[in-house]
Amino acid sequence: MEKNIKILVVDDFATMRKVVRNLLKQAGYENIVEAEDGVTALRVLKSQKVDFIISDWNMPNMTGIELLKAVRADDDMAKMPFLMVTAEALQDNVIAAVKAGVSNYIVKPFTSEILNEKIVKIMEKIG
Amino acid sequence: MSYETLINLLNEMASDFMFLDGAEIDVPAAGKFMNHLDKIAGKAAEANVDHVREVTTGLNILLEKIIFDTLQDKGAGLSVLGEGISLLQSIVDGYTNSGRYDGNIHIFADKISSLTGVPGVKTGDANDLPATSDSVEKATVPTEEAAGAEINAVEKANIPAAEENQMQDESLLRDFIAEGLEYIEEIEINILNLEKNPEDKDYINAIFRPFHSIKGVASFLNLDQIRDLAHNLESLLDKARNGELEIKPPVIDVVLDGADALKTLIGQVRDKLEGRIGKPLDLDISSLVERIKNVEKGGGEPSRTKKIGEILLEDGHLTRQSLEEGLKIAETFPNKKLGETLINEGKVTTRQVSQALRKQAEQVTDTSSIRVDTRKLDDLIDMVGELVINQSMVQEDLKNQVNADRNLVRDMSQLFRITSGLQGISTSLRMVPIKQTFQRMSRLVRDLAKNSSKVVNVELLGEETEIDRNMVDEIYNPLVHMVRNSVDHGLEKPEDRIKAGKPEGGLIRLKAYHRGGSVVIEISDDGKGLDKEKILGKAIKNGVVATGEGLSEQDIYRMIFLPGLSTAEKVTDVSGRGVGMDVVRRAVEKLRGKIDIDCVPGKGTTFSAGFPLTMAIIDGMIVKVGSQYYILPTTAIRQALRPRKEDYNNVVGKGEMISVMGKLLPLVRMYSLFGIQPERENPWDAIVLVVEGENRSKCLLVDEIIGKTEVVIKSLGNGLGKIKGVSGGAILGDGRIGLILDTEGIFELSETVGSIN
Numbered sequence: 001m002e003k004n005i006k007i008l009v010v011d012d013f014a015t016m017r018k019v020v021r022n023l024l025k026q027a028g029y030e031n032i033v034e035a036e037d038g039v040t041a042l043r044v045l046k047s048q049k050v051d052f053i054i055s056d057w058n059m060p061n062m063t064g065i066e067l068l069k070a071v072r073a074d075d076d077m078a079k080m081p082f083l084m085v086t087a088e089a090l091q092d093n094v095i096a097a098v099k100a101g102v103s104n105y106i107v108k109p110f111t112s113e114i115l116n117e118k119i120v121k122i123m124e125k126i127g
Numbered sequence: 128m129s130y131e132t133l134i135n136l137l138n139e140m141a142s143d144f145m146f147l148d149g150a151e152i153d154v155p156a157a158g159k160f161m162n163h164l165d166k167i168a169g170k171a172a173e174a175n176v177d178h179v180r181e182v183t184t185g186l187n188i189l190l191e192k193i194i195f196d197t198l199q200d201k202g203a204g205l206s207v208l209g210e211g212i213s214l215l216q217s218i219v220d221g222y223t224n225s226g227r228y229d230g231n232i233h234i235f236a237d238k239i240s241s242l243t244g245v246p247g248v249k250t251g252d253a254n255d256l257p258a259t260s261d262s263v264e265k266a267t268v269p270t271e272e273a274a275g276a277e278i279n280a281v282e283k284a285n286i287p288a289a290e291e292n293q294m295q296d297e298s299l300l301r302d303f304i305a306e307g308l309e310y311i312e313e314i315e316i317n318i319l320n321l322e323k324n325p326e327d328k329d330y331i332n333a334i335f336r337p338f339h340s341i342k343g344v345a346s347f348l349n350l351d352q353i354r355d356l357a358h359n360l361e362s363l364l365d366k367a368r369n370g371e372l373e374i375k376p377p378v379i380d381v382v383l384d385g386a387d388a389l390k391t392l393i394g395q396v397r398d399k400l401e402g403r404i405g406k407p408l409d410l411d412i413s414s415l416v417e418r419i420k421n422v423e424k425g426g427g428e429p430s431r432t433k434k435i436g437e438i439l440l441e442d443g444h445l446t447r448q449s450l451e452e453g454l455k456i457a458e459t460f461p462n463k464k465l466g467e468t469l470i471n472e473g474k475v476t477t478r479q480v481s482q483a484l485r486k487q488a489e490q491v492t493d494t495s496s497i498r499v500d501t502r503k504l505d506d507l508i509d510m511v512g513e514l515v516i517n518q519s520m521v522q523e524d525l526k527n528q529v530n531a532d533r534n535l536v537r538d539m540s541q542l543f544r545i546t547s548g549l550q551g552i553s554t555s556l557r558m559v560p561i562k563q564t565f566q567r568m569s570r571l572v573r574d575l576a577k578n579s580s581k582v583v584n585v586e587l588l589g590e591e592t593e594i595d596r597n598m599v600d601e602i603y604n605p606l607v608h609m610v611r612n613s614v615d616h617g618l619e620k621p622e623d624r625i626k627a628g629k630p631e632g633g634l635i636r637l638k639a640y641h642r643g644g645s646v647v648i649e650i651s652d653d654g655k656g657l658d659k660e661k662i663l664g665k666a667i668k669n670g671v672v673a674t675g676e677g678l679s680e681q682d683i684y685r686m687i688f689l690p691g692l693s694t695a696e697k698v699t700d701v702s703g704r705g706v707g708m709d710v711v712r713r714a715v716e717k718l719r720g721k722i723d724i725d726c727v728p729g730k731g732t733t734f735s736a737g738f739p740l741t742m743a744i745i746d747g748m749i750v751k752v753g754s755q756y757y758i759l760p761t762t763a764i765r766q767a768l769r770p771r772k773e774d775y776n777n778v779v780g781k782g783e784m785i786s787v788m789g790k791l792l793p794l795v796r797m798y799s800l801f802g803i804q805p806e807r808e809n810p811w812d813a814i815v816l817v818v819e820g821e822n823r824s825k826c827l828l829v830d831e832i833i834g835k836t837e838v839v840i841k842s843l844g845n846g847l848g849k850i851k852g853v854s855g856g857a858i859l860g861d862g863r864i865g866l867i868l869d870t871e872g873i874f875e876l877s878e879t880v881g882s883i884n
Contacts, residue, residue, distance in 0.1 A: 099158050
């Protein structure tokens with residue numbers, strides 16, 4: 001599979017962004033951009049072509065699901081792969097994200113293998 | 128009744144199902160079906176179509192199982208979904224044709240139950256449903272402990288050895304330590320805000336989020352203790368966020384303790400990382416977790432004080448049986464206290480209850496610290512101040528006696544030691560660390576950085592430095608302006624920083640320390656520094672100076688404290704609003720503080736503001752006019768001189784002026800303002816003090832300067848009200864009373880008197 005896709009990692013916790021970045025690198029993904037919240041993410045999405053979004057759920061200014069909804073509301077990005085990162089106890093959130101059109105979700109903590117698996121599966125779907 | 132919309136919705140769902148073409152139901156597909164089901168259920172309820180709700184609820188459970196990947200037989204799931212859709216179609220068909228559906232949905236419901244393992248997808252009437260869906264939720268959503276356990280299992284099973292390396296990655300740990308501690312500080316600030324506004328969901332969220340983030344990263348870094356503690360705090364706050372738990376003092380306390388414990392744990396990680404042998408942890412995490420869970424249940428803190436019933440029982444005034452009877456009765460009368468009930472029932476006497484109450488109160492106060500009304504504290508400090516003054520008066524008298532009793536002299540010096548010790552303690556009572564103010568600042572910096580799209584790190588030094596409680600609020604505003612200024616004008620934009628070869632993130636450092644009798648607060652940035660040429664240019668343009676000759680760099684930098692010399696090119700949202708550094712300087716000086724600036728071009732700017740430790744004591748200059756003594760704040764005095772005769776001018780239309788360093792300043796004759804007979808009337812015989820007000824300087828004419836002293840400020844009392852030009856009074860060392868002058872008031876007074884004349 002194409003490993004050169006550009007992945008946008010959205011999380012307000014810088015260390016967490018680094019964690020995800022490291023795991024992505026281990027899985028062979030090198031083309032990574034970061035954003036610290038939904039608002040910044042949308043700005044990034046406007047200014048450059050991104051192939052895949054990995055977003056945290058809980059962020060200030062704009063939560064992950066708000067970002068998801070904003071992305072889905074944009075005709076150009078209605079099909080954008082969107083992987084939501086969640087914590088275990090918040091299953092209602094997962095359902096809400098699923099209803100809002102998330103491509104898949106991943107539960108913290110995860111390994112690079114699981115992350116890669118999810119990405120590959122989503123990318124295969126969109127061809 | 129037409130069922131067209133419902134039929135259309137069902138057809139859409141059916142066609143989406145067809146498109147699956149036997150493939151696995153993935154997350155987006157499940158989402159799509161759930162949305163369909165929501166719409167269908169809504170429409171069916173509107174159209175009064177029975178049974179649909181039961182089917183859609185069942186299908187939702189099925190889809191949830193698919194989403195959470197907890198369905199054993201996926202193929203069966205797919206076919207049951209298809210069956211459900213067909214069933215829905217038949218129900219609606221039935222309604223379209225005959226207005227009802229006669230078929231049986233039990234078979235389908237049973238199928239869902241056996242497939243999902245969720246019992247009780249009942250087929251009863253709609254009224255049953257809330258309860259049903261509730262039980263469904265409980266069954267499908269694992270409890271938190273269970274989820275936690277699952278994660279543990281996943282973590283242990285799925286993290287291979289190679290991954291360990293990455294997890295142990297030092298730089299990640301370092302980032303986590305720094306960012307985690309920053310988050311905890313944020314939590315601390317927000318929890319104090321929350322305590323004031325317990326209803327504010329934004330604050331709860333602002334506390335919830337960092338715990339959540341800490342937990343997330345800790346789980347990756349295998350920091351189990353941190354993860355578990357953060358997890359418990361998070362779920363406590365989640366309850367509060369959902370309105371299931373009221374924010375009460377026990378909640379605040381336990382969250383603060385939790386934040387403290389997290390800080391300690393993170394500190395331990397740091398110690399380990401740096402190869403230091405950390406202090407042994409005197410932290411009982413499991414009992415803290417126990418407390419959190421207890422509070423979460425709404426039980427509140429385990430009460431440290433004994434209940435009134437227990438005390439009565441211990442004292443033998445009451446048997447257990449009669450206590451239990453009393454408790455039972457008390458339960459039925461919730462607005463009556465237990466003691467009252469027991470008395471009414473004749474089980475104990477009023478006297479016994481009141482004794483027990485007293486014992487209970489003693490328990491409450493039996494701690495290492497107590498709360499005291501600040502007014503009492505102020506009074507105490509006031510009285511101690513007077514005691515010290517009186518003591519020195521007695522000592523002064525004693526000195527003047529030729530044949531003073533030796534024992535008396537010795538006893539007096541003993542008394543002197545005690546009183547000065549007492550004074551030291553009493554002033555320290557009101558001192559608090561500057562920590563809280565700093566933390567509010569660091570929070571401010573974060574917000575400002577966000578708004579101005581800059582990356583800013585904050586460093587806090589000397590947080591434990593103490594300052595008078597009354598000063599804390601006073602210094603807040605000037606500090607806010609200084610911090611704003613540093614973030615907005617001091618630090619460059621990230622791109623400019625990179626161009627200048629600096630790290631992208633700027634640094635704001637707040638530092639506090641004691642120097643002499645004042646507390647100094649420094650606010651530094653590592654930005655580009657001030658533009659000397661520009662300041663000088665403006666100063667020349669505004670006529671402040673003629674040329675830059677003879678001015679040191681420092682002199683030029685200090686000019687930004689003059690009105691109208693702010694060098695900001697544009698007014699911004701952050702430090703705009705026309706507040707220049709001159710306003711900040713005035714605010715600092717109003718607090719009898721001093722502000723200064725230091726700057727290294729390209730390296731950064733440091734503002735330092737020195738504030739007196741307390742507003743209760745003033746460093747003053749005692750001057751004499753006639754037989755009266757006055758005290759002027761030393762900070763207001765720029766110069767004291769005896770002018771030459773030729774420096775005195777009477778300018779037409781402006782009145783009397785004194786030429787000071789080539790400038791003509793108005794002369795204010797103190798004796799005429801206060802109606803006193805002076806010893807000296809001519810300025811060249813007397814003393815002139817150059818005094819600075821808010822935006823102008825004047826010369827005050829006084830007879831002589833007695834000396835400098837520290838005095839305790841006393842109000843003139845309510846009887847006198849506010850007197851213009853006088854801010855208070857003080858008892859001087861020799862027992863005389865001196866009035867403390869307020870320079871701005873004196874200036875205004877002189878201007879009104881002048882206009883009357």
